[in-house]
Amino acid sequence: MxxxxxxxxxxxxxxxxxxxxxxxxxxxxxxxxxxxxxxxxxxxxxxxxxxxxxxxxxxxxxxxxxxxxxxxxxxxxxxxxxxxxxxxxxxxxxxxxxxxxxxxxxxxxxxxxxxxxxxxxxxxxxxxxxxxxxxxxxxxxxxxxxxxxxxxxxxxxxxxxxxxxxxxxxxxxxxxxxxxxxxxxxxxxxxxxxxxxxxxxxxxxxxxxSAAHADYIAHVIAAQHSDTVHETDLYNVGWSNAAHRVLRNALADRWLEEGRPDNQTRHRSGEIIAKRGGNSITAYQSTTPHHTMTGEIEALSMWAGQSVGLxxxxxxxxxxxxxxxxxxxxxxxxx
Incomplete structure (x- = not known):
């Protein structure tokens, strides 16, 4: 206690x-x-x-x-x-x-x-x-x-x-x-x-x-106020039609540059990018980078508010x- x-x-x-x-x-x-x-x-x-x-x-x-x-x-x-x-x-x-x-x-x-x-x-x-x-x-x-x-x-x-x-x-x-x-x-x-x-x-x-992954925490610390995006159809696998704010990363930047393509046509759609135990995590999945995860942590949904610069x-x-x-x-x- x-x-x-x-x-x-x-x-x-x-x-x-x-x-x-x-x-x-x-x-x-x-x-x-x-x-x-x-x-x-x-x-x-x-x-x-x-x-x-x-x-x-x-x-x-x-x-x-x-x-x-x-x-x-x-x-x-x-x-x-x-x-x-x-x-x-x-x-x-x-x-x-x-x-x-x-x-x-x-x-x-x-x-x-x-x-x-x-x-x-x-x-x-x-x-x-x-x-x-x-x-x-x-x-x-x-x-x-x-x-x-x-x-x-x-x-x-x-x-x-x-x-x-x-x-x-x-x-x-x-x-x-x-x-x-x-x-x-x-x-x-x-x-x-x-x-x-x-x-x-x-x-x-x-x-x-915190139970967050160390790489996720490192990105939070490095981020500035302008390094987040607010979108509805970015990390929407597992929870659709739900607006969210995340840190920018290479996956998000490419999606934005290509005009926000849908789930079927966007880059790396359906690709496994990380794992947590026996569970696979695909690109654009709505899931927090947990400290037990392995794989491309930077490509996951790294949730963060605009106060991240502080x-x-x-x-x-x-x-x-x-x-x-x-x-x-x-x-x-x-x-």
């Missing part, structure tokens, strides 16, 4: 609701977030969201049990609603998470059941209209995801204009900002715009606790949380 270190806190409605010290939430990056990274964020006083959307019952049971063994911090589980999740929801609820986070869909049909199981409901939204509907349905926490975010991004509005609009629609419901935030200045700005905390993914990729080194998760909080205090001129 990890031990929390003491850092100057910035209490918000969100931190008080879930019982954590800091308004820093770990994004549920499937393939990069496993129990080690989630526990490290929890032990540093933040709030981890565990990715469970594509996991088997055995994986969910193992990862959530491992997380419980490494930290007593509260945590949420993430489920993507672009596919049926009723069975996974039951698996997750059996582990008594603090909250269930629903992404890419409407949480309303699940609110009553999740509440009856003693958990909060979180939902990612990309418009103020979605925010209003979620609040009316009884969702407890909203995540306003801006277009700058890495990975899969449903909306087309940037975080800066989206966040205050969602905060206005949310009323007393806490709102978390996601997209384009990698340090304490971003946290401070989000708080000033009405957020109750931030969700961060890209920054936590470059940590010793990620310049591999640092322990606890040190990152320390830095975020120190910079937020300085930016807000807090003692």
């Amino acid at each position: 990890g031990t929390k270190t003491i850092r100057p806190a910035i209490p918000t409605p969100f931190t008080r609701m879930v019982g954590v010290d800091h308004p820093i939430v770990l994004a549920p990056m499937a393939g990069a977030v496993e129990s080690d990274l989630a526990a490290a964020v929890g032990n540093a006083g933040g709030y981890p969201i565990m990715p469970c959307s594509w996991s088997s019952k055995e994986t969910i049971d193992t990862e959530l049990a491992n997380l419980r063994a490494k930290t007593d911090a509260p945590f949420a589980v993430n489920l993507c609603l672009d596919m049926p999740q009723d069975a996974r929801l039951e698996y997750c609820l059996s582990h008594r998470p603090n909250a269930v986070h629903f992404f890419w869909g409407d949480a309303a049909p699940f609110v009553e059941h999740v509440h009856a199981n003693g958990a909060l409901v979180m939902q990612t939204v990309s418009t103020s209209k979605e925010a209003k509907r979620a609040v009316e349905a009884g969702v407890d926490v909203l995540i306003a995801q801006g277009w700058e975010a890495g990975g899969h991004v449903k909306g087309t509005v940037a975080t800066l204009p989206l966040l205050p609009a969602v905060a206005d629609a949310a009323g007393s419901v806490p709102v978390l900002a996601a997209g384009g935030i990698s340090d304490g200045r971003g946290l401070a700005a989000a708080l000033c715009l009405g957020a109750s905390g931030v969700v961060m993914g890209t920054r936590f990729l470059a940590t010793p606790e 990620v310049n080194s591999v640092d322990p998760t606890g040190a990152i949380v320390d830095s975020i909080m120190a910079k937020a205090h300085a930016a807000l001129r807090l003692p």
